[in-house]
Amino acid sequence: MKRTARSSEAKRSEPSAVKTASPPLRSLPQRTCVACRTARAKRELVRVVRSPTGELSVDLRGKASGRGAYLDPDPACLERGLAEGALAKALEIDIDGVTADRLRVELAAAAKERRSSA
Numbered sequence: 753m754k755r756t757a758r759s760s761e762a763k764r765s766e767p768s769a770v771k772t773a774s775p776p777l778r779s780l781p782q783r784t785c786v787a788c789r790t791a792r793a794k795r796e797l798v799r800v801v802r803s804p805t806g807e808l809s810v811d812l813r814g815k816a817s818g819r820g821a822y823l824d825p826d827p828a829c830l831e832r833g834l835a836e837g838a839l840a841k842a843l844e845i846d847i848d849g850v851t852a853d854r855l856r857v858e859l860a861a862a863a864k865e866r867r868s869s870a
């Protein structure tokens with residue numbers, strides 16, 4: 753059996769809990785926050801993913817399937833991404849008020865989790 757489908761995003765060599773005093777920065781994959789366009793290490797951003805059914809959620813592990821957009825774990829960037837439409841554009845979906853509220857909650861939770869696990 754040969755696998756022809758290559759996944760460029762799913763890298764399995766991501767250690768879940770490795771403590772490094774000085775992380776080697778150069779090899780980290782970079783992503784850009786869709787709101788403020790700042791490029792950061794992928795792990796510093798949160799991924800918002802649109803599932804195949806059209807549901808948006810914050811993908812903490814960065815591995816959910818679907819179309820994803822990266823944001824800083826910062827409410828200001830979420831607000832900006834919502835207000836300027838960058839998030840909707842990146843995900844190719846209209847974001848209604850209910851969904852926006854849910855993303856606010858999920859992003860805040862993700863940001864908190866990031867801080868406590870850092």
Ligand SMILES: [Zn+2]
Nearest residue numbers: 785788824829
């Ligand atoms: Zn940002």
